[in-house]
Amino acid sequence: MIDMFEGKICIDGVDISRVPLTLLRSRLSIIPQDPVLFSGTIRFNLDPEDKVSDWELWRSLEIAQLKSVVTELPNQLDEMVTEGGENFSVGQRQLFCLARAFVRKSRILIMDEATASIDMETDAILQDVIKTAFRDRTVLTIAHRIATILNSDRILVLDQGKLMENDSPENLLKKPDGLFTSLVKANK
Template sequence: MAFAAQRPWIQNATLRDNILCGHSMDRKRYDQVISACALEPDIALLPAGDLTEIGERGVTLSGGQKQRVNMARAIYSNAEMVLLDDPLSSLDVHVGGHVFESGIMGLLRECNRTVVLVTNQLQYLQHADVVIVIEEGEITHRGPYNSLSVKNQWWSRQFILPMDRSTDINNIEEERALLQKQINLKRGSKHANGKEGPDAGVSSGGENFSVGERQLFCLARAFLRRSRILIMDEATASIDTETGNKLHELLTTAFADRTVITIAHRVDSILESDRIVVMSKGKVVEFDTPNNLLDDKDGVFSSLVLASERGQTTL
């Protein structure tokens, strides 16, 4: 079995060695994997190509690059079963769509390999043979994609985006109450110190919590500090749609008078921003209001939104 973890495992070795991981080199298959994982442009920028040494834990690579190297290793392997734990969360809609179509649906499915994909991105569910919905550690639905319906409470909640901005937060106690209501941390489960809920112990690096839960911890800490400037770097990438919607509502109310800088690949999470900066290969390619960027039908941001909408409308 091959496993691509939610937190990419990267060796202090060359990029090529990280992908081969002890397997012999099959140039044709290797090139197919590099292309499927959209690593060609990244390799072209590295000083020694795929023979470039990657620092400890991949410090010389971005989060998206590490995730794609992680994916490439799993795809290149000969394992009959491939477990992918939310591997597309750090990728933008174009790159994520390419990796899904060429890597997962292409190199993996076309070779009749069993793929278990853990994801919060609903646009990929329609391609699954079986969809398993897990809520609070329990399976609440199991069946083919077309068995999901509006009668399913979890499915219905994924498409409701709270937009009520009438909440008026007058003091820190009200904000704390709203935060407790909006961010649903693990309930009823014991952790490192044997305690439950907010008193549960957190082990070194937060290893006893999922990546999504750790993101919620970081967000809660940032929210409660009441800083004038809040910077969120892919802060909701590993969070499910329902929780992401609640966080969106919190930001538009509790932080209406604050400066919020959001770094994100999910375009739906930044559509209500005052200004949007679009970057490509380390350079600013677009900067304007969301409406002006959307009016440019040939623009980069407009194409990202269109690709995202196409993915959602297929649901």
């Protein structure tokens, strides 16, 4: 979310550089490689503006498969999160960020290497949650793990910042000499 020096990004035909930053940030949810939790309660981490009901918070935790984790905590939604969320595993922090994105109801979810620091089992959970809970939203996934993106509707393959391939995974895999095909073969 820094100023651009060249080019432009348009969402639904709107140049985002012309949208006030606070409005833009309210319409996007980003789950970074290093998940961010804030010092405060779980409730605050999911809903910092205190806009949704407890039922919605519990629903987001259920969707992110964290309901049982939070239910077992002495203060549940009011349990304190330590600095950076260190009292939770990296995978759990990623799932909390996903629950936060669900609470915000953002139409666009950006996952920037969100599964790079988690094990394959948690990655699979995350992918299942995204497939169901965000099926009616746009999800942009930046990933090096091929398994993370195989179920995507469309894949853009970049090489040194240039678009090399752009199609469905099925169509890209039909190209035996394609860049995407070579990446999939290298990851088997």
